[in-house]
Amino acid sequence: MKKLLIPLIVLVLVLAACGNGSDDNGDKNDKTTYKQDDGKKVKVPKHPKRVVVLGTTYAGGLKQLDTNIVGVANLVDDSKVLKKKFKGVKKVDPEKVESVAKLKPDLIVTYNTDKNLKKLNKIAPTVAYDYQKHDYKDQHKELGKLVGKEDKAQKWIDDWDKKTKNDSKEIKDKLGKDTTVSIIKDFDKKVYALGKTYGHGSEVVYDSFGMKMPDKVEKATKKNDLAEISNEEIPEMAGDYVITPVAKGSKLSFEDKDYWKNTDAVKNGHTIKVDEGIYWLNDPYSMDYERKDLKKQLLDK
Known part of the structure; x- marks a missing residue:
């Protein structure tokens, strides 16, 4: 009986190995x-x-x-x-x-x-x-x-919506539901007002936190999701809070100009400078960093 059992065990192991091998190739x-x-x-x-x-x-x-x-x-x-x-x-x-x-x-x-x-x-x-x-x-x-990995992707979205719903309530309770936020980007000697889905924190502020955009910014960015603006237009495009993405260690080209200094956002200490290297991205890791960073800065100010 033992003599028959050993060959049978070997045969089973060989067949199992072959089966695993074909699965690997099939998967590949x-x-x-x-x-x-x-x-x-x-x-x-x-x-x-x-x-x-x-x-x-x-x-x-x-x-x-x-x-x-x-x-x-x-x-x-x-x-x-x-x-x-x-x-x-x-x-x-x-x-x-x-x-x-x-x-x-x-x-x-x-x-x-x-x-x-x-x-x-x-x-x-x-x-x-x-x-x-x-x-x-x-x-x-x-x-x-x-x-x-569709299920994993959807889970991240569901978790994100849950977290940001709480963030939105906390921010609006402190800042007010009608508080406006602008995102103004200084790039290559030009200045832009950014729309609702142009990155640089826009998805977090407008979609996830549900904050409002100044009417003039909304009209200007409606078509292309961003609008080039003149220096003179900066004050009228500035919301109650203004987010400015810049490269690490850089200054805004208009930072020392009177038209910028005289905006209510600057006078009230409601300007938020963020790291361009992180904020231009909208993947889950970058978005979560932006969510925490913007929430803290908005509530602190």
Whole structure:
């Protein structure tokens, strides 16, 4: 009996090993179809194992979804929030296709404006998003759909809505429901008033906190979600509170001008300078930092 039992056990183990091996191969070669923003369909791995993210905007979202990222655009290091999250991950220059190829990705995620799309598609299936098409929640849902983590993406959104609903009540109870907030950005010798979905804290302030935008800003930004304004227009675009994103250590070009100093926001100490390196992003990690930072500064002021 023992002589028969041993070969049977060996046979069972061999068959089990073979079964595991075929599952691994099947998983490795298993593909799904993903519809891109331009309507084109691309075959992508159901469970990608080696993802390279060239679109910095999507890096934090894919990381939050526990995606195995083997390479990420070097711009993540401009954000102290994302720099910590991608410690030990290979940083690549999005312009240098060769550095991407060396990482042997099975999926590449980038912007639809990437000039190297044809070359990237030869390396691995490449999904190119239209940044303007998605708000931060929709963007996270799409990333969840791409990597088979839709439930995890939705959970983050549900948790976010719950947290920010409480934040909104706390802020409005202290500042008042009709308090207005502007986001004014100083960039390349031009000044812009930002709309409701242009990043730089706008999604947090207007969508999540539910705060109001000055009427003139709302009208000016309605079409393109931002509006270039003259220096003389700054006072009329300034809300009760003004958020100004700037590069770390930099000054606003209008910081010492009388038209800025004489606004009610400046006189009342209601200006909030934020770190451009973090605030231009709207992934879950960056958004949570912005949520906490803006809530604290608004309540403190």
